[in-house]
Amino acid sequence: MPEKSAHNALSFLMAEMIQHNAERPLRQNTVPSRAAPIDVLSREVEEMELEQQNRQDQRQAHIQQEQQPQPDSDEEPDSDEEYAAAAEAVPPPPTPGPAGCFTAALPPPPSQLAVPPSQPIPRDVTPAVIDTSDIRAFLMRPGPQGAMVQCYIQRRKSGLARLYPTYEVYLKDGEQFLLAARRRKHQKQSNYKVSLDKDDLSRDSSNYFGKLKSNFMGTEFQMYDQGINPDKLAEPQRDGSLAQVRQELATILYKQNVLGSRGPRKMKVLVPNVDEHGTRVELRPTTMEQTMLERYKAAKHEDDIQILRNKQPKWNEQVGAYVLNFNGRVTRASVKNFQLCNHAKDPDHVVMQFGRVGKDAFTMDYQWPLCGLQAFGIALSSFDYKIACE
Numbered sequence: 001m002p003e004k005s006a007h008n009a010l011s012f013l014m015a016e017m018i019q020h021n022a023e024r025p026l027r028q029n030t031v032p033s034r035a036a037p038i039d040v041l042s043r044e045v046e047e048m049e050l051e052q053q054n055r056q057d058q059r060q061a062h063i064q065q066e067q068q069p070q071p072d073s074d075e076e077p078d079s080d081e082e083y084a085a086a087a088e089a090v091p092p093p094p095t096p097g098p099a100g101c102f103t104a105a106l107p108p109p110p111s112q113l114a115v116p117p118s119q120p121i122p123r124d125v126t127p128a129v130i131d132t133s134d135i136r137a138f139l140m141r142p143g144p145q146g147a148m149v150q151c152y153i154q155r156r157k158s159g160l161a162r163l164y165p166t167y168e169v170y171l172k173d174g175e176q177f178l179l180a181a182r183r184r185k186h187q188k189q190s191n192y193k194v195s196l197d198k199d200d201l202s203r204d205s206s207n208y209f210g211k212l213k214s215n216f217m218g219t220e221f222q223m224y225d226q227g228i229n230p231d232k233l234a235e236p237q238r239d240g241s242l243a244q245v246r247q248e249l250a251t252i253l254y255k256q257n258v259l260g261s262r263g264p265r266k267m268k269v270l271v272p273n274v275d276e277h278g279t280r281v282e283l284r285p286t287t288m289e290q291t292m293l294e295r296y297k298a299a300k301h302e303d304d305i306q307i308l309r310n311k312q313p314k315w316n317e318q319v320g321a322y323v324l325n326f327n328g329r330v331t332r333a334s335v336k337n338f339q340l341c342n343h344a345k346d347p348d349h350v351v352m353q354f355g356r357v358g359k360d361a362f363t364m365d366y367q368w369p370l371c372g373l374q375a376f377g378i379a380l381s382s383f384d385y386k387i388a389c390e
């Protein structure tokens with residue numbers, strides 16, 4: 001009996017404890033305390049995996065970028081401004097066939113283009129520091145050595161003036177006007193009057209500053225200052241002082257091109273020598289035999305005349321055209337584009353360059369031994385139509 005009573009009491013006590021525990025609410029941290037660390041750990045693992053994957057993706061992308069070939073600075077740019085004449089690209093020059101005959105079609109007009117201006121600018125095209133306080137002296141004074149006087153030419157042709165446009169020269173910096181010229185009307189051969197006033201191009205004006213004339217074929221040009229034609233001087237004056245006789249400044253020769261406009265032009269420029277002090281040899285011919293052209297033909301020019309030739313453009317397979325390096329100063333193709341060098345001294349040293357940058361806009365850069373008037377006359381000769389070269 002006592003054992004049974006004790007067993008019943010123990011059973012009752014356990015039942016009370018179970019009921020008491022069942023009625024008492026669970027503590028907040030019983031089950032969640034064990035589940036929370038599992039959730040946090042899983043999130044951290046996922047974040048670590050994502051971060052590691054991102055790092056791997058970035059590292060792979062960097063490796064692929066380094067393995068890709070980088071573009072060369074000499075490659076053709078995408079900009080239409082740099083190679084604006086790519087549409088005028090011409091096929092390679094024809095190869096001679098049997099008996100010297102051409103087996104391929106002749107190429108169309110060449111493209112002489114500018115290379116990307118991102119390349120370092122050589123000493124030949126460094127802008128010059130100039131003084132235009134005396135405009136007449138500046139235009140007759142040889143440009144500095146090793147630095148270009150940078151100018152641009154604006155061609156104006158509209159209405160009745162379309163056949164006889166006006167050409168105006170301005171300094172690149174400051175937009176200062178320098179010279180203007182226009183071809184004389186009703187002349188069988190080209191005859192340009194150069195003036196210090198763009199609104200006054202009269203031969204009898206005090207602004208008259210020079211003259212450029214050509215032969216009938218347009219292959220020979222002669223540039224003079226504002227002096228008097230010796231044929232118009234009286235006999236006593238012709239035998240006396242030559243101070244009034246016009247000074248011959250340049251002779252420009254264009255070689256006849258059997259391909260017409262289908263090949264690059266070839267030009268040769270004769271100019272008087274300039275000494276180390278900047279003094280130009282004065283050539284005032286009074287007879288035809290004394291002109292630079294006739295002296296050159298007779299091989300009597302070595303003492304006081306130097307010869308400039310244009311750099312021949314090179315064929316570029318990538319562009320499909322003839323190209324010249326204008327160091328960003330020329331952006332459009334034209335058969336008129338050229339660079340002049342003294343090949344006897346330095347065939348790579350450019351003393352003048354001229355080229356198209358717009359429909360009626362051109363750049364004109366020059367330096368020693370050329371002066372502004374000489375450079376303008378040479379540029380005008382490039383504008384003029386040439387029966388034997390076009």
